Amino acid sequence: MPATPPSLFPPIQPIRHGMLRVDELHTLYWEEVGNPDGIPVLFLHGGPGAGLSPQHRRFFDPSAYRVILFDQRGAGKSTPLGEWRNNTTQLLIEDIERLRAMFGISQWLVFGGSWGSTLALAYGEAHPERCLGFVLRGIFLCTKAEVDWFINGVKWFYPELYEEFVAPIPVEERDDLLQAYTKRLLCGDPEVYWPAARAWSRFEGRRVFLLPQPEEASSDALDLGVGRLESHYMLHGAFMDEDQLVRDVQRISHLPAVIVQGRYDVICPPLSAWRLHQAWPGAKLHMIPDGGHGALETGIARALVTATEQFKRHRRFD
DSSP states (O other), X not given: OOOOOTTSOOOOXXXXXXXXXXXXXXXXXXXXXXXXXXXXXXXXXXXXXTOOOGGGGGGSOTTTEXXXXXXXXXXXTSBSTTOOTTOOHHHHHHHHHHHHHHTTOSOEEEEEETHHHHHHHHHHHHOGGGEEEEEEESOOOOOHHHHHHHHTGGGGTOHHHHHHHHTTSOGGGTTOHHHHHHHHHTSSOHHHHHHHHHHHHHHXXXXXXXXXXXXXXXXXXXXXXXXXXXXXXXXXXXXXXXXXXXXXXXXXXXXXXEEEEETTOSSSOHHHHHXXXXXXXXXXXXXXXTOOSOTTSHHHHHHHHHHHHHHHHHSSOO
């Protein structure tokens, strides 16, 4: 992870946190940060399966915002970790509505990056009346073309990572790497799914930032959550119709929105942000010239904090 950008607000602890049981299988971890009387904002993490980080609390002025964050099904501190059963976009949207009702919030600003942008758009299009606006980063629409890029297209930039990713898969299965990895990741044998999860997580994690970063020790929670849930959602097209999020964007096009996109994002390439902006011209698009995919890269973090500050003051974006 890069050095913390100077634009972020200081570290902060939740004013309260807890667990919410949403069905017979899943229990979600949640936390509330900032001013209980402030502007409500929902933070949606990426992945799916990546979970929360303490850094995620720092995009918002804690004196002005009431920030609700949660680990989505199968991610972070939610239980069971890496569980893909009873795990769809529609169920995540229902979870968000449960949280909103639990906190007594009528409307909130929705903030999400990468998969968080996917879920933010899906939630907004399902419940536009509950949204004040959107801060979106690293747009991922979960189309077939984007999934193919994530798995195969990136070899044009990172051939060495692609070679490592392909190596554990038998030659006869390499024509469908997503299917091959999903079969291993979702099996019940730890000797099979753990190596696959670590390979998947490494394949993604080493191309998040524009500039190389010191490698950190792998996290089992991150590897299993990301590996299992990303493959699960990609295999099923995020449980949506092809290009549904662009098709239905008119349901939220009256709301203020900002799109922050790294010019050199090789996980969620800029074409998706451009396509979303073309369908939603009222949204402000900020292409960060020295940005990759990471929310904590300096230019991207600065743009995100600028967006939350603008909304705090004017309820819109410039």
